[in-house]
Amino acid sequence: MMPELGKYAAEVISAYAVSLGLLVGLVVLSLRRNARLRDALRQVEDRQRKTNG
């Protein structure tokens, strides 16, 4: 299934590995920070709702 990349196989594969690694890392970090802040905000809003009745 792997295409024949010839003498430039290392260059092509490393370009794909680095790029996809960076993109996946960015997506994961963005999702994690969003989830963390969503939970923190929900907690504070619930706490203030209880305090204010």
Add this chain to the structure above:
Amino acid sequence: MSFWEFANPKRFMQLSSRLLPWVAGLSLACLVVGLIWGFFFTPEDYRQGSTVKIIYLHVPAALMAINAWLMMLVASLVWIIRRHHVSALAARAAAPVGLTFTVIALITGAIWGQPMWGTWWAWDPRLTSFLILALFYMGYIAMWEAVENGDTAADLTSVLCLVGSVFAILSRYAVLFWNQGLHQGASLSLDKEENVADVFYLPLLVCIAGFVLMFLALVLLRTRTEIRARRLKALLNRERMA
């Protein structure tokens, strides 16, 4: 519906929560199809060999590195003129995405350049202006982190964005201004002679669509995060004052 409805954080959160799954799904579909098509099902170039497959990452990343900064420029101008917080937060949200695309363009360019030009790096006009653009992205992100007051940070980063736009535009047009550089002309052109060959063109277009949609999805997601962070900070301040 007016465009300015997006300036209301509550309205933005509602609209973006509906849009985000579609944009993210389409982006993933385009990236998977475009990259698999480009990597597995396109031939080698008669001069570049298999390194031609790097264009499916390099060209869309470079294109979006510049366009991300231009989107930040528009959002910064909206902040400066109309003082809509969502626009300043959208610019802040776009910066790490733009930086990632710039780094991908620089790294993939270097990996391609080594076998094709015989060097990882040259102080070529386009490469140099791209490196400066990456430094502007880093400075922009650092300034947001360094300034405590959100409005002051938005003002200062907006000015930085205006200055950095010169390099974003230079990055785009450097190959036209100076002919002595190593970097070749644009891969996509309306001129059939200059455009990449048809066999590479369609998968490249799909990859570009994937990168554009990925940028949009990440900016929507990260702007939602920034709106939440701002509200959290305001609520915690209110608690402290009470």
